[in-house]
Amino acid sequence: MTSITNKDVNPxxxxxxxxxxxxxxxxxxxxxxxxxxxxERDAKYIRRVVKVQRNLELGxxxxxxxxxxxxxxxxxxxxxxxxxxxxxxxxxxxxMHGQWDWMRDPKIHSSAWEWDNASxxxxxxxxxxxxxxxxxxxxxxxxxxxxxxxxxDEDQRWYPLYLAQPAWNFINACFxxxxxxxxxxxxxxxxxxxxxxxxxxxxxxAKATVKKIRKQATKDYVVNPLIALPFGSALPALAANFTxxxxxxxxxxxxIMCGHFPEGVxxxxxxxxxxxxxxxxxxxxxxxxxxxxxxxKAMHIMTGNLSHQIEHHLFPDxxxxxxxxxxxxxxxxxxxxxxxYHEAPLPQQVGSAWHKVVRLSLPNHWLETxxxxxxxxxxxxxxxxxxxxxxxxxxxxxRLDQMARKQAEAKAAQDAPATQPVVEAVPA
Amino acid sequence: xxxxTSTAMSGAGRPASTGGGLRRTLREKVAPKxxxxxxxxxxxxxxxxxxxxxxxLRGGSELRGRVVRVTPxxxxxxTVLIKPxxxxxxxxxxxxxRLGVDVDGVRLWRSYSLTHGPRPDGLISITVKLxxxxxxxTHLVRRVKPGTLVHLGTAEGEFVMPxxxxxxxxxxxxGSGITPxxxxxxxxxxxxxxxxxxxxxIHSALARAEVIFGREIRGYAEAGLIRLxxxxxxxxxxxxxxxxxxxxxxxxxxPTYACGPVGLLDSLETHHAERGLELFVERFRPVLxxxxxxxxxxxxxETGTDVEVQGDSxxxxxxxxxxxxxxxxxxxxxxxxxxxxxxxxxxxxxxxxELTHAVPGETHPDGxxxxxxxxxxxxxxxxxx
Numbered sequence: 001m002t003s004i005t006n007k008d009v010n011p012x013x014x015x016x017x018x019x020x021x022x023x024x025x026x027x028x029x030x031x032x033x034x035x036x037x038x039x040e041r042d043a044k045y046i047r048r049v050v051k052v053q054r055n056l057e058l059g060x061x062x063x064x065x066x067x068x069x070x071x072x073x074x075x076x077x078x079x080x081x082x083x084x085x086x087x088x089x090x091x092x093x094x095x096m097h098g099q100w101d102w103m104r105d106p107k108i109h110s111s112a113w114e115w116d117n118a119s120x121x122x123x124x125x126x127x128x129x130x131x132x133x134x135x136x137x138x139x140x141x142x143x144x145x146x147x148x149x150x151x152x153d154e155d156q157r158w159y160p161l162y163l164a165q166p167a168w169n170f171i172n173a174c175f176x177x178x179x180x181x182x183x184x185x186x187x188x189x190x191x192x193x194x195x196x197x198x199x200x201x202x203x204x205x206a207k208a209t210v211k212k213i214r215k216q217a218t219k220d221y222v223v224n225p226l227i228a229l230p231f232g233s234a235l236p237a238l239a240a241n242f243t244x245x246x247x248x249x250x251x252x253x254x255x256i257m258c259g260h261f262p263e264g265v266x267x268x269x270x271x272x273x274x275x276x277x278x279x280x281x282x283x284x285x286x287x288x289x290x291x292x293x294x295x296x297k298a299m300h301i302m303t304g305n306l307s308h309q310i311e312h313h314l315f316p317d318x319x320x321x322x323x324x325x326x327x328x329x330x331x332x333x334x335x336x337x338x339x340x341y342h343e344a345p346l347p348q349q350v351g352s353a354w355h356k357v358v359r360l361s362l363p364n365h366w367l368e369t370x371x372x373x374x375x376x377x378x379x380x381x382x383x384x385x386x387x388x389x390x391x392x393x394x395x396x397x398x399r400l401d402q403m404a405r406k407q408a409e410a411k412a413a414q415d416a417p418a419t420q421p422v423v424e425a426v427p428a
Numbered sequence: 429x430x431x432x433t434s435t436a437m438s439g440a441g442r443p444a445s446t447g448g449g450l451r452r453t454l455r456e457k458v459a460p461k462x463x464x465x466x467x468x469x470x471x472x473x474x475x476x477x478x479x480x481x482x483x484x485l486r487g488g489s490e491l492r493g494r495v496v497r498v499t500p501x502x503x504x505x506x507t508v509l510i511k512p513x514x515x516x517x518x519x520x521x522x523x524x525x526r527l528g529v530d531v532d533g534v535r536l537w538r539s540y541s542l543t544h545g546p547r548p549d550g551l552i553s554i555t556v557k558l559x560x561x562x563x564x565x566t567h568l569v570r571r572v573k574p575g576t577l578v579h580l581g582t583a584e585g586e587f588v589m590p591x592x593x594x595x596x597x598x599x600x601x602x603g604s605g606i607t608p609x610x611x612x613x614x615x616x617x618x619x620x621x622x623x624x625x626x627x628x629x630i631h632s633a634l635a636r637a638e639v640i641f642g643r644e645i646r647g648y649a650e651a652g653l654i655r656l657x658x659x660x661x662x663x664x665x666x667x668x669x670x671x672x673x674x675x676x677x678x679x680x681x682x683p684t685y686a687c688g689p690v691g692l693l694d695s696l697e698t699h700h701a702e703r704g705l706e707l708f709v710e711r712f713r714p715v716l717x718x719x720x721x722x723x724x725x726x727x728x729x730e731t732g733t734d735v736e737v738q739g740d741s742x743x744x745x746x747x748x749x750x751x752x753x754x755x756x757x758x759x760x761x762x763x764x765x766x767x768x769x770x771x772x773x774x775x776x777x778x779x780x781x782e783l784t785h786a787v788p789g790e791t792h793p794d795g796x797x798x799x800x801x802x803x804x805x806x807x808x809x810x811x812x813x
Binding site: 038039040041042043044051054058098101102103104105106109111112114115116215216218219222223224227 | 465468469470471472473478481530532533534535536731748751752753
């Protein structure tokens with residue numbers, strides 16, 4: 001993807017400033033409707049989810065006491081994986097967004113909730129609620145774009161190191177909770193700086209995160225296996241906890257990749273964002289910078305309703321249970337203003353996001369200009385770009401750009417006669 | 429009971445027996461370890477969260493109660509009978525309890541007088557009168573179902589019968605002001621041996637049908653336990669304190685206990701002060717008399733939230749409406765549960781218009797404590813919360 005302002009066809013060029021403000025007003029109206037309606041039904045919903053989650057987690061952990069028996073291991077591990085996913089996605093993420101603060105229940109409140117994850121709720125609320133939701137998809141400002149460790153945009157210069165990006169992304173998926181913890185701390189950036197120049201409170205936050213990680217690991221890998229020890233299930237229980245964390249990590253990583261990574265989701269340039277971005281402009285950025293996942297009700301709940309990423313980004317503090325309800329109205333608004341409501345089933349969105357990770361791990365245009373007949377040459381070119389320094393990279397990149405241009409021209413020429421044969425025939 | 433005895437014995441300096449020593453080791457050394465282990469097994473929850481999940485009314489839990497029955501008293505009032513959790517520490521008749529209910533999904537807290545003395549079945553009761561437009565009273569009188577969980581505070585309040593009892597008493601109540609008094613009367617009269625005290629109860633209500641506990645207080649009067657003066661304001665107008673001498677000729681000999689609308693209590697206070705008579709009152713709502721000021725933005729440093737507070741609304745109400753979790757209690761400026769430290773800025777006490785300032789470097793470094801339930805912002809102010 002290319003930042004929206006660097007594109008040949010700007011997808012919002014047809015909107016006047018008045019249109020954009022009108023979109024803002026219409027979205028505000030949808031928001032107000034939900035706020036006026038929310039009440040007992042919503043409260044019942046979140047309490048039920050919490051109850052089901054706790055029953056499932058405690059039940060699964062009880063089953064895992066007998067996890068020396070393979071069927072119980074499978075059952076307990078599956079239950080624990082689902083419980084952890086529910087806790088992180090539909091409960092933790094949404095509670096920490098303040099979606100349920102209006103209930104004034106101190107037990108289900110953004111200021112009090114701590115989640116079953118390596119990152120501390122305080123750290124996560126800062127990096128996610130304040131940074132990601134404010135600076136959504138602004139390259140260089142929103143660390144959710146590639147989590148600060150990947151090349152996610154053509155405009156980012158390519159280095160050979162990025163070749164490892166698919167592997168890196170896979171490892172990040174498996175240990176996602178630690179990745180989030182590190183990224184909440186801006187660990188990479190802070191560790192590079194001398195101690196006295198690190199962001200204020202870094203040492204304190206790092207300490208809190210280490211403590212949280214220790215508590216989480218002690219629970220999953222020491223205490224619960226110990227409880228299973230008398231039943232001869234210590235090792236299977238440990239494996240079950242590890243597997244459940246892995247499943248939760250890969251699942252949440254996939255869902256989150258789907259939110260902003262699929263091909264066709266727009267990114268933005270920091271210096272093109274107006275200094276006093278209006279509410280309408282902010283809304284528009286959320287509309288274009290998010291992608292939905294279509295699917296069943298169970299799928300929506302398991303993604304914490306992040307499958308309604310567009311609705312979530314427009315209204316991050318509305319109860320998640322209401323996103324499905326307002327989605328048709330939001331979709332109609334997209335249609336009315338001729339904007340692309342990005343929506344596809346889960347496998348397709350995950351595939352698209354991974355395709356982009358792979359494509360951008362390679363130099364611009366490498367993947368699209370490579371075919372079976374030139375594979376050897378292209379590989380040689382890539383090898384040279386990887387091993388022969390910046391000058392070679394620049395030259396080779398120019399060649400790739402040229403090839404891509406020619407390819408595009410050839411394609412256009414091929415398409416043109418097919419669509420306009422009659423026009424050509426008449427003057428002859 | 430058993431626990432009290434054993435504490436008393438060890439307090440008397442008797443050498444602890446082997447059994448007692450073991451029990452103490454268990455309680456003091458082993459139990460905390462077991463708890464730490466259990467907490468470690470369920471983090472980020474705690475053992476308490478898990479126990480509450482299965483048994484919300486257990487001891488040691490945040491105090492809650494379960495609605496047992498709702499009985500209509502008049503067309504516009506009802507008594508709610510509640511089984512409190514094990515953490516309930518009992519009460520004295522006349523005291524009130526803070527009650528938190530979820531009304532349309534939102535937790536709201538109100539204070540209600542307890543309308544029974546301590547009951548043998550351990551239940552507590554409150555009697556709620558419908559307040560027009562009142563979210564909580566409507567919910568409790570019209571909608572709440574047996575089995576509903578409610579949140580409770582412990583019993584509070586100083587409005588209780590003196591001990592020992594004086595020979596003569598005057599009780600003045602109006603409307604739902606009867607609720608703390610009925611608790612006192614029930615407690616006195618349920619005993620086999622009726623107390624030797626001469627009680628006059630002046631109760632005024634809109635009409636005969638609107639008298640909460642009407643049948644019961646008339647019954648006490650018929651049995652000769654009290655002298656009842658029942659006034660119906662629809663036919664005769666409100667009670668005028670000047671009438672008291674005529675209604676109660678030996679007024680000077682009776683300490684007065686009063687509960688009812690602000691107007692009645694205020695005029696009673698003036699009347700009794702002039703005559704030098706003893707008076708104890710229970711107010712249900714704060715006296716918010718001050719002219720509202722400008723209001724302002726309140727900033728909470730810990731949660732990092734800003735709340736716009738209008739000059740006529742309390743910081744507590746406005747912040748709760750904005751989704752901030754606030755400590756709260758009686759909501760009438762008495763119990764000090766809602767106090768927060770003001771670091772900087774000015775607040776206005778809505779009862780008397782008095783301004784309180786906090787200036788960093790001049791006032792106390794921890795801030796100036798402010799009752800958020802009776803104060804509004806007077807310009808921008810910052811709280812540690």
